[in-house]
Every structure is written in structure tokens, then in C-alpha cells.
Amino acid sequence: MEKQIVLYAEFTARPGARAEVETLIRTYADAVQAEPGNIVFDVYTRAEAPDRFVVFEVYRDRPAFDSHIGAAEGAAFNRALGPLIVGGASELSFLDLLEAAL
Template sequence: MTDDRIVLSAEFTARPGAADEVDALITEYAATVRAEPGNSAFDVYRRAEDRDRFVVFEIYRDQEAFDAHLGAEAGRTFNAQLTPRIVEPHSILSFLTPAGRS
């Protein structure tokens, strides 16, 4: 059986003084993404050792679902609001595969 899921983490750092705004933005956006038909998980965390650092764990059913997520207007709106509030030029994505697979 193949595992077609797209699993990734996204990380970004809030600019000084913007962490609470970023928290509110990503929390609202998370509810939108979780309602997408192909989304299995969109979990948002703040690093315990650095509350300005955010980590988002995402799972999509397959590439088609992930592509639909990337093409959604809600994502463009969210990123336009997020970008001026974070240190990095955009979220840093890390695509993940299950351990024990080549």
C-alpha cells in the first residue's frame, strides 16, 4: 500500500512585538485549513524555548489536496498578512517522510 500523504512542517519567527498578532492570524487560518477537504492535520505550536518561533505541522491526503491548499485564496490572504509580521521572507517548509522508508 502506498502512502500518498503530503506531510510537512512550516516554521517562522514573529518580529519583535508581533507574536500575539501572528498567533491570532495563524489560529484563525488553522480553522480554515482544517475545513479543506484534503487536509488531515494543521496543528500550530509555539516553541517552548522561544515563544516568537512558530511551528505548524500539516498533513494533506495527497498531492492534489496539497496543490488545492496552495491555490486557495485564503492562503494568499493569510500569507499577505503574515509576511510583514515575520523575520523570514516566508515560512520555511520541511517536507517529511515516514521513518523506515527509503
């Protein structure tokens, strides 16, 4: 079985753009959750910083993730999101599962 791709993305809405970012990410989440290789696409905000969004993502395998990255919806989302967030792009952190000792 191929390894799942697990990551989280973080970005901060520019002052005054939080509502627009929230609407945009909610719509995008619906599209991603419908992708056949997506397992989890959950959107959070930081409790101490509500303009800071955190998206936790899990994909079945590398081909599923590659399909997600190549989807037209993602390109459109990133074009729309860029001007609304600090730094213009999400910060991605890929995760590896710490396997339990046997």
C-alpha cells in the same frame, strides 16, 4: 493509495508582533482544517522560543496539497503574515515517513 504530503512550516514573529501572528494563524488554521484534503494542521510554539511558531501539516495526497496551496485563504494569509515575521516567509520542511522494516 497515493502518498500523504507531510510537512512543517516554521517562522518567527518580529518583536512586538507575536499576538498579531497568533491571531492570524489561529484564524487560518480554522480555514485549513475545514479543507476536505487536510488531515492535520496543528500550530505550536517552541517552548524555548515562544515567538517561534511551528505548524505541522498533513494532507491526504498531492492533489489535496495542491488545492491547499491554490486556495485564496492561503494567499491572503501569506500576504498578511509576511511583514509580521522575520525573513518575510515561512521555512518549509517536507517529511518522508521512515517505513518500518518487515
